[in-house]
Amino acid sequence: MNVGIVRSSLLALAAALTLSAQPAGPDAACFACHGRKPAASAKGKQPPFVDKAKFEASIHAGNGCTSCHADLDTATHPGAKLAPVDCASCHEKPSKTYAVSTHGRARKAGNAGAAGCAECHGTHDIVKATAPTSPVRRENLHLTCGQCHPDVVAQLDASVHGQATAAGVQEAPVCTDCHSDHAIEGLKSASPMKVSQQVCSRCHGSARMNAKFDLPDNRVTTFFESYHGMAAKMGSPNAANCASCHGYHLVLPASDQRSSVNKANLVQTCQKCHPNATEKFSLGKIHVDRKEASDIGGKVDHWVRYTYLSLIFMTIGGMALHNILILRKKALAALRDPNRTVVRMNTQARIQHALLASSFIFLVVSGFALKYPNSWLGWCMGSSEVVRRIGHRIAAVVMITGAVIHLIYAIFTKDGRKFVKDMLPEPKDLFDVFTHLKYLVVPGAAKPQFKRFGYAEKAEYWAVVWGTFLMGTTGGLIWFKMYFTRWMPRWMVDVSITVHYYEAILATLAIIVWHFYFVIFDPEVYPVNWAFLDGKVTPHHHHEEHPLDHQGEEPSPDPDEPAE
Incomplete structure (x- = not known):
């Protein structure tokens, strides 16, 4: 008779006899066989042992055996070997993270020895991660x-990290702090920026950690100010990072003779990247804080630095002042030019433009100051959120008021109605776009003839109308969100914030790239088109830019035709 059949029959009989003596339960049959410690002489001949006491104390105690061993067929068991447990059936998210980790990729590549869930968390004795006996x-x-x-x-x-952990310091980094937990990753091939910024700086860049453990608070900032740090920020794959000098796992204080940054070992450490490094070369400091410079080299460097800063301030400041005076002289000459006789903007239009321009500029500065509080924009707002917030809302009211004034002007005044009529798009504008592009690109092509407003001015005007409406609507919804969310979904406020931000970027760049060119950087109007102040331009400029418009100018001979 087949020995295997006999053994299976005996095991089944033993299980049945054991069951009769145990209380009924979903796992009773399993523990009848797997709950018995195998005899030393029967090694390899009995089923795998599961300590019932440990299982019942585990986090999975409430689960039945078949919840993990889902492929078990009670009708034929023991029989075919069971498949490995699929933890993803319950722990989907951690399993997906593990799959892209170093361990997960190694297993997928066929390395059966790579750590899986059981190697780290255990099998039938898994406990909470916070439990004293938890392996994680x-x-x-x-x-x-x-x-x-x-x-x-x-x-x-x-290392200093391991010794701190052994001493009970909870903040001391362990394996998963640097390598992550389920997304375990190797850092040997990681970029210098990743190691320095995302790994080491998490602790050494923390003011709280440095203060609590009396660590230098400038190690991260001074590293990124060094050549190595700047090269890392530029994306260099070979730049030295923190671990290149201090080591990866055996991190020791410089006073320890085993430390890679100990004075006796510095030459060897530098030679890993600089093969010809000498002892004098190795004395160069990476973490240079000029405020703490006390040696002769540091003092010389300090005075050289301040000498150059003074020289730069005086030289460049003098140059800037010189050119500002030239610019002022030319701008005033352009303003006083007696030939500026053609009126392009009347008084009402100039007032409306002043309201729009001043409120827009303040809104841009105060709006982006919230996004970039540590920049010069935040400094302009006094580094105060109260000042910024109130100022931003006042400027918004000014802009909306200006829009209402313009609407009244466009409806109830003759000049306003004519202005809007001249700003209306027409088929000629589309034709002018292609004619103008041809003129700009093809030598000898004819220049397009514009009326009072060309396609560029019309496009900008209607963009301002749309932008003012959009920014006013979304800004009002954000400002009074407590009221509006009484009867509309909260996500509409979030969408309004997104629209408000990106519309602000679009409007700001459009003004800088488009509007400023025509009123400042165009060689024919540089250093500035003074029409915004007194509404006037020269007949020559008006003839060149708007030959089909004769409003505001007297008929004059062709400027290229000789006078009688």
């Missing part, structure tokens, strides 16, 4: 990871 608890991680990485963990235990 911070204090126990070095033992868990050390099963596969004994040499690395030995170095970590000897």
Whole structure:
């Protein structure tokens, strides 16, 4: 008779006899076989042992065996070997994260020895991560990871980080703080920027951590001010990062003779990247804080720096003042030019433009100051959110008021109605776009003839109308969100914030790139078109830019035709 059949029959009989003596339960049959410790002589002949007491104390105690071993067929078991447990059936998100980790990719590539869920968390004895006996608890991680990485963990235990962990310091970094947990990643091939900014700076860039453990608070800032740090920020894959000098796992204080930054080992450390490094070369400092310079080299460097700063301020400041005076002289000459006789903007139009321009500029500065509070924009707002917020809302009211004044002007005044009529798009504008592009690109092509307003001015005007309406609507909804969310979804406020922000970017760039060119940087109007102040331009400029418009100018001979 087949030995395997006999053994299976005996096991089934033993299970049945055991069941009769145990209380009924979903896992009773399983523990009848798997709950017995195998005899030393029967090694390899009995089913795998599961300690019932540990299982019942585990986090999965309320689950039945078949909740994990879903492929078990009670009718034929014991029979075919069960498939590995699929933890993703309950832990989908951590499993997806694990799949892209170093361990997950190694297993997918066929490395069966790579750590999986069970190697780190256990099997039938899994407990909460915070439990004292959990293999993934911070204090126990070095033992868990050390099963596969004994040499690395030995170095970590000897380092300042490992010693702090052993002393009970909860903030001390362990394996998962640097390498992550389910998304375990190797850092040997990581970019210098990733290691320095995302790994080491998490602790050494924290003012709270540095103050609590009496660590230097300038190590991160001075590193990124050094050549290595700047090269890392520029994307250099070979620039030295924190670990290049201080080590990865065996991080020790410079006073320790084993430390890679100990004075006796500095030459060897530098030679890893600079093969010809000498002892004098290795004395160069990476973390240079000029405020703390006390040696002769630091003092000389300090005075040279301040000498150059003074020289730069005086030289460039003098040049800037000189050119500002020239610009002022030319701008005043342009303003006093007696030939500026053609009126392009009447008084009402200039007042409306002043309201729009002043409110727009303040809105731009105060709006982006919220996004970039540490920039010069925040400084302009006094680095105060109260000043910024109130100022922004006042400017918004000014802009809306200006829009209402313009609407009244456009409806109830003759000049306003004519202005809007002249601003209306027409088929000629589309034709002018292609004619103008041809003129700008093709030598000898004819210049288009514009009326009072060309396609560029019309496009800008209607863009301002649309932008004012959109920014006013979304801004009002954000301002009075407590009222509007009484009867509309909260997500509409979030969408309004997004629209408000990106419309502000679009409007600001359009003014700088488009409007400022025509009123400042165009060689024919540089240094500035003074029409915004007194509404006037020269007949020559008006003839060149708007030959089909004779409003505001007296008939004059062709400027190229000789006078009688």
